[in-house]
């Protein structure tokens with residue numbers, strides 16, 4: 001099998017497991033071998049929650065950051081920054097703030113993707129122009145820029161053979177995380193990323209079908225419930241949940257699919273203080 005055929009086969013396998021309704025899609029991949037390999041790599045994404053006891057070269061970390069910051073940015077405003085953490089004590093504290101899962105402690109590198117609206121305000125002060133957009137959009141734009149950089153961080157890390165996992169749990173204790181990382185007003189964590197050499201190949205996680213989530217010409221979710229039921233069944237067959245969430249409150253479900261898991265997940269209040277934190281950082285959210 002040639003490299004191109006192998007990439008096409010890998011892409012077809014990844015898409016089939018991921019979506020269930022991606023028949024023939026891999027054949028639409030570009031004929032250029034590099035382009036095909038790039039797409040196959042992206043489609044094969046999986047988070048890694050176990051890292052080898054092996055350092056990541058600082059030059060490679062910088063390269064990944066530079067690649068991530070090459071992502072598009074709203075109006076070229078560049079309202080996102082990355083905080084790279086390798087110091088053991090800071091990583092240990094981040095692990096603690098993010099819930100303390102043992103696997104997080106195995107990551108030799110953390111990178112925190114932050115929204116940064118502070119620089120925009122500084123530019124206004126330096127150039128002597130008033131800022132006339134003090135409303136929700138300022139927070140939203142910086143959040144989107146940081147999220148895009150995060151996605152490109154993941155893509156760059158995986159292209160380099162590294163493994164990573166975004167961690168929104170950093171927003172469980174945003175004030176403490178901000179103090180730990182020295183984040184000033186108008187700079188806030190969107191998500192952290194654990195990074196290292198993978199200790200296992202991870203698991204390709206099935207997604208909702210393309211019929212559920214790709215809309216052609218007009219949005220249409222009239223079949224959403226059937227689609228979600230079908231996804232629950234397909235996902236359970238491929239990769240069942242190992243345990244059910246909060247059986248004390250919800251009992252043991254005879255069929256525990258994605259929709260039951262997610263409904264249980266968000267039946268608990270989470271981060272109810274996040275709005276207060278964001279306002280305290282200097283944003284107006286109206």
Ligand SMILES: Cc1cc2nc3c(=O)[nH]c(=O)nc-3n(C[C@H](O)[C@H](O)[C@H](O)COP(=O)(O)O)c2cc1C
Nearest residue numbers: 045046047048165166167168169170191203204205
């Ligand atoms: C913004 C963002 C925040 C996330 N936060 C966490 C987290 O706090 N803890 C965690 O274990 N995984 C986290 N993840 C990883 C997701 O759980 C994971 O992407 C999802 O289960 C799908 O798996 P996959 O990325 O391997 O396809 C996060 C992912 C994203 C994009």
